[in-house]
Amino acid sequence: MKLIMAMVKPFALEPVRLALSAVGVEGMTVSEVRGYGRQKGHTEVYRGAEYVVAFMPKVKIETVISDDQVDAVVEAIRGAANHGKIGDGKVFVIPVEQAVRIRTGETGAAAL
Amino acid sequence: MKLIMAMVKPFALEPVRLALSAVGVEGMTVSEVRGYGRQKGHTEVYRGAEYVVAFMPKVKIETVISDDQVDAVVEAIRGAANHGKIGDGKVFVIPVEQAVRIRTGETGAAAL
Amino acid sequence: MKLIMAMVKPFALEPVRLALSAVGVEGMTVSEVRGYGRQKGHTEVYRGAEYVVAFMPKVKIETVISDDQVDAVVEAIRGAANHGKIGDGKVFVIPVEQAVRIRTGETGAAAL
Amino acid sequence: MQVDGAATAWILTATALVLFMTLPGLALFYAGLVRVKNALSVMMHCVAITCLISVLWLAVGYSLSFSGGSSWIGDLSKAFLLTTTKDSVTGKLPETVFFMFQMTFAIITPALIVGAYVERIKFQAVLMFSALWSLIVYAPVCHWVWGGGWLQQMGVMDFAGGLVVHATAGVGSLAIAVLLGHRDGFPKDIKPPHNPGMTMIGAGMLWVGWYGFNGGSALAADGGAGMAITVTHLSAATAGLVWAGLEWVRFGKPSMIGMVTGVVGGLATVTPASGFVGPLGGVILGASGAVVCHFAVEFVRHRAKVDDSLDVFAVHGVGGVLGTLLAAVLASAALGGGGYAANAGSMGAQLVVQLAGIGATMLWSAVASVAIVLVVKATVGLRAPPEHVDDGLDLTQHGERAFTP
Amino acid sequence: MQVDGAATAWILTATALVLFMTLPGLALFYAGLVRVKNALSVMMHCVAITCLISVLWLAVGYSLSFSGGSSWIGDLSKAFLLTTTKDSVTGKLPETVFFMFQMTFAIITPALIVGAYVERIKFQAVLMFSALWSLIVYAPVCHWVWGGGWLQQMGVMDFAGGLVVHATAGVGSLAIAVLLGHRDGFPKDIKPPHNPGMTMIGAGMLWVGWYGFNGGSALAADGGAGMAITVTHLSAATAGLVWAGLEWVRFGKPSMIGMVTGVVGGLATVTPASGFVGPLGGVILGASGAVVCHFAVEFVRHRAKVDDSLDVFAVHGVGGVLGTLLAAVLASAALGGGGYAANAGSMGAQLVVQLAGIGATMLWSAVASVAIVLVVKATVGLRAPPEHVDDGLDLTQHGERAFTP
Amino acid sequence: MQVDGAATAWILTATALVLFMTLPGLALFYAGLVRVKNALSVMMHCVAITCLISVLWLAVGYSLSFSGGSSWIGDLSKAFLLTTTKDSVTGKLPETVFFMFQMTFAIITPALIVGAYVERIKFQAVLMFSALWSLIVYAPVCHWVWGGGWLQQMGVMDFAGGLVVHATAGVGSLAIAVLLGHRDGFPKDIKPPHNPGMTMIGAGMLWVGWYGFNGGSALAADGGAGMAITVTHLSAATAGLVWAGLEWVRFGKPSMIGMVTGVVGGLATVTPASGFVGPLGGVILGASGAVVCHFAVEFVRHRAKVDDSLDVFAVHGVGGVLGTLLAAVLASAALGGGGYAANAGSMGAQLVVQLAGIGATMLWSAVASVAIVLVVKATVGLRAPPEHVDDGLDLTQHGERAFTP
Numbered sequence A, B, C: 001m002k003l004i005m006a007m008v009k010p011f012a013l014e015p016v017r018l019a020l021s022a023v024g025v026e027g028m029t030v031s032e033v034r035g036y037g038r039q040k041g042h043t044e045v046y047r048g049a050e051y052v053v054a055f056m057p058k059v060k061i062e063t064v065i066s067d068d069q070v071d072a073v074v075e076a077i078r079g080a081a082n083h084g085k086i087g088d089g090k091v092f093v094i095p096v097e098q099a100v101r102i103r104t105g106e107t108g109a110a111a112l
Numbered sequence D, E, F: 001m002q003v004d005g006a007a008t009a010w011i012l013t014a015t016a017l018v019l020f021m022t023l024p025g026l027a028l029f030y031a032g033l034v035r036v037k038n039a040l041s042v043m044m045h046c047v048a049i050t051c052l053i054s055v056l057w058l059a060v061g062y063s064l065s066f067s068g069g070s071s072w073i074g075d076l077s078k079a080f081l082l083t084t085t086k087d088s089v090t091g092k093l094p095e096t097v098f099f100m101f102q103m104t105f106a107i108i109t110p111a112l113i114v115g116a117y118v119e120r121i122k123f124q125a126v127l128m129f130s131a132l133w134s135l136i137v138y139a140p141v142c143h144w145v146w147g148g149g150w151l152q153q154m155g156v157m158d159f160a161g162g163l164v165v166h167a168t169a170g171v172g173s174l175a176i177a178v179l180l181g182h183r184d185g186f187p188k189d190i191k192p193p194h195n196p197g198m199t200m201i202g203a204g205m206l207w208v209g210w211y212g213f214n215g216g217s218a219l220a221a222d223g224g225a226g227m228a229i230t231v232t233h234l235s236a237a238t239a240g241l242v243w244a245g246l247e248w249v250r251f252g253k254p255s256m257i258g259m260v261t262g263v264v265g266g267l268a269t270v271t272p273a274s275g276f277v278g279p280l281g282g283v284i285l286g287a288s289g290a291v292v293c294h295f296a297v298e299f300v301r302h303r304a305k306v307d308d309s310l311d312v313f314a315v316h317g318v319g320g321v322l323g324t325l326l327a328a329v330l331a332s333a334a335l336g337g338g339g340y341a342a343n344a345g346s347m348g349a350q351l352v353v354q355l356a357g358i359g360a361t362m363l364w365s366a367v368a369s370v371a372i373v374l375v376v377k378a379t380v381g382l383r384a385p386p387e388h389v390d391d392g393l394d395l396t397q398h399g400e401r402a403f404t405p
């Protein structure tokens, strides 16, 4: 199993969710985060003073999937979140050793 | 070492924290997240319009533990967060290569 | 590649960001979290009643880097976030199998 | 005529109350209903309209509305208040007090329209539309109904702005909503109100401020003002209950947003009638306003498929028109009302006058609003670019964010 | 009698101020103190009570309180205000203004009780309890003290509602808190206020609105109203300092929640006395109110172990009773007060009357509140199901969430 | 003299409005501009100052300001209002009403200074500084200008507090900001306002409340009050537009924070002049106030490098002084103003008097404020320890947090 961790622009969340559903991903967890990368943040001006805001609002999507889904999932995320603009985000793949469904105690792929 | 990442219902946080303490877990990190799984979200109606809210509020608990604690920890979380209801959540186990305590520089199990 | 996950005090975010930039880290993601460890939380008193607040506000910094950067990065974080005080935080190192830049499709180190 | 100190004291207060309705009342009411990325832009619209219309009101708006002039529009004899001093008197009030009280109405009317175009409009368009609309729609209609114009001469009953405020704003909202186009994802994939608590605070302020709006329209501190706030309050309360009840029956749960929407619908509905009806009239206005506006919201959204995003037409426009009609019925002395204008005389005759008022107001508002929107579109442009909409108007149009951790 | 325009202007304003205390004042004050998952439900309680009680007040509440009737309760001669017109007069005011001013008191009293049952009650129970309570507890006590009833005949001193508002609400809170049961985890594992800033905004609004509450109770725009707001303000300010000081000494830090709780305690305490005492009386009322309420909070929670969740009894009930007693002392002309009612005459005699008022009010409130709660429990039910409590009342009872990112 | 009921009704209201400016208005305006970890501490400062100054005002502040005394300071004949009753009269008002109205000015003046020292001050220092400052700076200057003192005898024009409120607070802010030192990271690495929406709500409340501030300063419900709120409003509106326009031109985007800062700057600027000028005077005051304050903000921050964190000097101090000067020009009857004080007589003579007033007020405020800050520093200490600053004043000084999930 793998944890797919994707940071995308907030308005890309809905398209990504739909794309993931379409490739059979049935669970995911989302958090509001702030990110920094090529897109370097920006400057806000309040009362004439410049404030360097290093981080841009992003959404982090985490979904644990079985090994054979990895390519499809990464492709689905790319397809839905890619606007060809700096700051569109990244996808990371992290190994997962076990998954357990709290309610039933099911483990492994059955728990996803 | 393993990172235990559990998504549970918000009101289960306190019981899980106590259960983890009881099995000797001494550190953890919690974030407010939104989740999606078997429990498909819900529909909210404002002024007669239906809004599909795909995600339910969840709490993500992350704790890094030593390898030999894994079973006890997963069991503790299950015990505290299981209400036999859809949406009770999941636990994932992810390998961790190193842990460092910032204050002292201790590493490995000593840093947990 | 590794995912460096560091939980630090909120006011340490800015120094850590600068320290990471200095060692060549070009992307990171930050979330507001609550943590629990040696620093056990605290008691708040409202209208004479004690409320045990188990968790302290922390910032979680996640950055995926290449393997050879690990030591430098951990050192940079320690240097910037260490105040010799309980609750200064921890750094965890987690293996990452793949990274993809959504915009370009670049993978691996090129995507970081 | 002699200034009446008590009336002055109350209208000074009422003026503060009506300003309070816009800032921060309406700003909060509306901001809570949009997504967080556009919350500040909505507030900014309300503040900017307040500033802009105030200065325009001084320059020409007040004069066009309330100077003698013709039956159709005032003249410029009161422009910039050049001839008004501390000692100028209008009715029982210092003219400055009357000027200010009326100004707060001139402010809130275009501010109501903000609800139609949130989350996708260019800021320039807000400014240009509001300024033109205030002069071309609000000032003439105000003159017709309250400034000695033809509708007033016919004896139209509009105590505090069913026509002047709510019907004009409602129709203007429909016009700009249609021409601007809907929000992305409308009607199926839009997001719920980001902060209903904010909307509640705003609704509470609107309710309190409406005492000044309707009670102040008596232009005196007397039983007329007392009866106006009584019927106003009862309409609001009844409408809140009815709207929540409808939700309970239809959707299984009464929501807070629903209840406060009902309250605002009840307030809009009672407005034109608030000086003419009795307490039970207030209850009837509230109940009917809640039912009619409740279904109007769904009609506009699901049938007409117009994205008048925060339901300005369905709540204010429909409520204001309904109240203007019902005023002619409930004013009947037999029903506890205060009776009819001398030059109308009977319920039937009054109804005809009211219909004329409604027709003329809506027609003029529609024609002129469409024209104004087209001019704005052709000049500064109407819709913010898609990237601005995606990233939110707060950051892209104003460089600010609603919350920084 | 002739209507007094100045009094009318001020009471119109005072009415707006007291409505403002409930909406959005009290709604914010309370919502900030609960967990975020129940914040909207608390606001909803306040809005719904406002709507419901307003309509009931028109129907029968006002008539039961203020029509002639017996010493125990009014009759239905003023039901639905059927005989009230613009020109009806009560004292120096248009009757509609008196009706509305008193209505805002009738609204806020059951709304105060919201603090007792937050985070676990069914919405149906809120509605049914508040409606019955308003008619069975509030209306009679209001009649006894202000409507010409037996306590007024005895010369009881309750200027703005120490008995009528605070004692009744306090005792009602205790009753429903006991019968409803405590929040899960009480007293050890409950969560801190989710948004103290919200509570501060509410407290500020309550403070400002209380000028209308106590100052308006003079029913005139004169030195009596001026002295009432003076002592009211000084009591609030003193109580805020004293409460924060107690926290500083006892817990090492003065908290904002503590200071504003003190302010509200001082306001409740001064209320019954606010028309009878001088400035130093206000200071004394504030200081004693802060000390007594401060320890009463802990007594109720830790000794009596009653989960009157937001301390309605300890702050409002205890403060109101204390102020009612102290009024009899501080009204003494020797202490700068305004002297005694003719039919009491001396401090001792007045104290006896005050004690009678307190005893009767608390006894009736207790008996009737318990009975009402039992009826509610037996019919619509009292406590929300555990899953609703777990997931929060906002989502489960109203289908809404306080914040959507 | 006879009490004027209408004036009393209006000043009761105005008193509520000015209290509302501080609580919750200013508390929100300021709290939105700091980081979230210090938001409650700012609110706490405002609440604590309100409580503390109220009690001090009763004790000696009012007497030092408004009892006979010398040209320099009042005496203690009115201390604790021992000789004031319901029936005492000041001008056309009950003395209690005058006392309360003036008290709200005494409260907001040191509360304005909060903006200078946010995010780093010890709470003890806030209390001690504010108390001493109120007695040593505010009371004497108030006596000079409004209490029959030497500036009033010279005929200085300060209708509602350009000198008494804004110049004193501005200079006091500069003094404490310099001696306290800047926030960590100033000027390059400071964080943006955490919640601009909160600041907007506060600004809206300040605007509405300012009707009471300036309109109430007429101490009557008449055309003078009407003209005062007219010019006040127009100055605010104009200044909002001008400030936003400057931002649009200079930085590419008009911000909401910018527009409401302009509004507040316009309000501060018009304050001293608001009883003397005509509507166009209001527009001129607003426009000039916005331009001058806008650049003053940058001057203080970037040139003088003083961390007067929320720009109290640049907005209030500079605005108040500018308005005090312009009052002497725009009061000219030729320019639509109300003419000059008898003992000044001409624009030139008046300008000299105004300059004397400005010089004396600023000098005394500077000298005394510095002395007070040094005493505070030497006794309870000024700056919170670095760990407190790092972790935020909310948690470390008050044990509270702005939000608990």
Ligand SMILES: Nc1ncnc2c1ncn2[C@@H]1O[C@H](COP(=O)(O)OP(=O)(O)O)[C@@H](O)[C@H]1O
Binding pocket: A007, A034, A035, A036, A037, A038, A039, A040, A056, A058, A085, A086, A087, A088, A089, A090, C026, C027, C028, C029, C030, C062, C063, C064, C065, C101, C102, C103, C112
């Ligand atoms: N190395 C990294 N580790 C963790 N998160 C990253 C990393 N690089 C980028 N991110 C996340 O991805 C987001 C987009 O990255 P950015 O470099 O701006 O986009 P792009 O690659 O499309 O130009 C960032 O805001 C951050 O949240």
Ligand SMILES: Nc1ncnc2c1ncn2[C@@H]1O[C@H](COP(=O)(O)OP(=O)(O)O)[C@@H](O)[C@H]1O
Binding pocket: A026, A027, A028, A029, A030, A062, A063, A064, A065, A101, A102, A103, A112, B007, B008, B034, B035, B036, B037, B038, B039, B040, B056, B058, B085, B086, B087, B088, B089, B090
């Ligand atoms: N595959 C997954 N990857 C990441 N998070 C998941 C995944 N599946 C579920 N979750 C998280 O767990 C929560 C509960 O999942 P759900 O399927 O609703 O519960 P249950 O398994 O108890 O029916 C979700 O809301 C989501 O936050």
Ligand SMILES: Nc1ncnc2c1ncn2[C@@H]1O[C@H](COP(=O)(O)OP(=O)(O)O)[C@@H](O)[C@H]1O
Binding pocket: B026, B027, B028, B029, B030, B062, B063, B064, B065, B101, B102, B103, B112, C007, C034, C035, C036, C037, C038, C039, C040, C056, C058, C085, C086, C087, C088, C089, C090
């Ligand atoms: N085992 C752990 N797993 C996950 N997060 C942890 C763990 N231990 C500590 N943390 C995080 O690190 C923060 C600091 O830990 P703490 O033990 O208080 O600090 P220190 O090690 O400096 O004394 C915690 O608040 C928590 O967010």
